[in-house]
Amino acid sequence: MMIDLPGSDASVRPDAQAALDADGTPLGLRTRWAVELLTGPRAPQDEDLSGNFVPVFLARHPQGFAATVEGWRGLGPFTVTDYQPVAHKSWVSLEGPAGVRSTLSLTLDSTGLIRVLHLGPEVVTPPVRTWDDLERALEQPGVTWSALVARTEGSVTEALYAKDADRPMPNGSSYKLYLMRALAEAVAAGSVRWDDEVTVTPDLRSLPTGDMQELPDGTRVPVRETAYKMIAMSDNTAADLIQDLLGRDAVERAVVAGGHSDPALLRPFLTSHEVFEIGWGAPEHRAEWTAADEDGRRRLLERIAGPMTVRGSDLGPTVHRSGLDWHMSAWDVARVLGALVEDGIRDTSGAVDEILTAYPGVPIDSARWPRAVFKGGSCPGVMMFCWLLEDPDGVRYTLVLQQCADDQKLIGDGQFLRGVGGRVIESGLLSGTSR
Incomplete structure (x- = not known):
């Protein structure tokens, strides 16, 4: 990028x-x-x-x-x-x-x-000085996309730009925002402490991104470090360890509390391990998942529990149309980002805010944006990036960009979409000072 x-x-x-x-x-x-x-x-x-x-x-x-x-x-x-x-x-x-x-x-x-x-x-992104420029950059044959730019001051949120922002779309790793919300709630309630530990086991080992999948069986890692890797490095094994610690029910409650417009789309709330195993493992599992209702899908997840059989080289055809992803609209993403920032403000340890702001995704002018929260997500045929930027006066600007396609080659490796996000942030469009 x-x-x-x-x-x-x-x-x-x-x-x-x-x-x-x-x-x-x-x-x-x-x-x-x-x-x-x-x-x-x-x-x-x-x-x-x-x-x-x-x-x-x-x-x-x-x-x-x-x-x-x-x-x-x-x-x-x-x-x-x-x-x-x-x-x-x-x-x-x-x-x-x-x-x-x-x-x-x-x-x-x-x-x-x-x-x-x-x-x-080099992937070169065109200049973005107007919302029409943004549309021209994202309008590509064979690619479905949505975008949202919102401004929040106090309790009032207004859309500065929205294109299909109410349409649920696959989002890849942005599901980890809900895991982070559920974890922040558990810490606030006292049921989990940051210095508690999770244990790497074969049943919880996933595929990259991240590096925790390479830790030996039995390795114990503090919750705070695991959460940091889940968000800042988008570590899939870290996310699965956090979900195992909290329980699927707790994460599904966080989806509702986070303002998702249709929480049933995220039930059962999948781990990365489960998406890999069903999406690119035994074909009969994928067919069963596609045909099953929620109860049937939960029974399937119980049956496939165990060490991963899928390798990274097995990933290929897109599976998001089978419901094997985490579907959220751009507004859903914006709401959970805003809720997480509030979690960070309430967290007296400072851990939540530190984790959320560890990796901003693109170069950020910290004087202009003292707080920058970022999350990216990808899966074959899926790419998304989102930012919540807060100015020195506490006014928040949220940018969400989503893409999906049936052919991974149309999406690429994310360099272009991330570049478009950087263009919007640098343009001055967010705060009305477009250059």
Whole structure:
């Protein structure tokens, strides 16, 4: 993902290399090392790489990752033209011969090692200065989309822009917002403490995103750390551990309390493990799920409980039309975001607010937006991003962007939709100061 400066289709920052060189954070150091793999005087050998990546990354390249890097180097020589660090992720725009631009994207895991490193063509998002610009950017053949921009001051909320914002759509990982609400309620009630622990077991291990699925059986992790990974890193195993701790009923109550317009769409409230197992496991399970009523679906979930049989490589065809996702309208997303911010205000420990604001999704001007809450979500054929931004006067602006399609290729990896969100935030449209 690359968020370009407003008013240009492909930004070039003359100080980009200097900004990367000056970043002494763990993310900056790893990113600079990764860039030097492509720009340094010699190609790396596999023995040069092992200390910088999580083992599972290198395991996915049994023939060695150095060969991949050598192929990337063949697209150069490169010049760094933009650098965007956000929490545990970074994006570097690289310009090669004849002006061809690529994006090197990097994600650190919780140990500080590189979990994702990918080079691909730069995805350029068009300028967004008006709501018509936003519509033109999102209107794509074969893609269903909705969008909402709302302003809340005190108890009054008004829509600044809405397109099909009442239509329930699959949302991927934004379901974790309801888990966070249920957890905040349990902590407030005293039934769960932040320093309580959850235990990783085969029955609760899910697939990425995240890294908790790689912890050994029996590993105990504090609730606060687990919740942080669930929201900031969208860790699926963390989410399933939290749901197991709270119970499905408690999360379903949080859906109602969070203002969902049709809570039956989220009953039974699925874990990520269950979506993977039914969606891409035995075909008869998917057929049974599609045909069953709520009681029948609950019985199916009881029968398939156990260690995951699905691998990441099994994921392919989209399944959201079978109800195997978490369906929420843009207004539903906005309501649960607002409720969570209120939970954070009531939480005297500060944990809720710290977790919600740990990863803002795109570069955010903290002077302009002192509080920034973000959540993204994806599944094959599904992409969504949402933000709640609060200005220094306490006025809140909520931005929700949702996409779905029957063909994953039409959705892509989220770089474009996230870029559109960044464009809206930077444009000044939220606060009426469009540039």
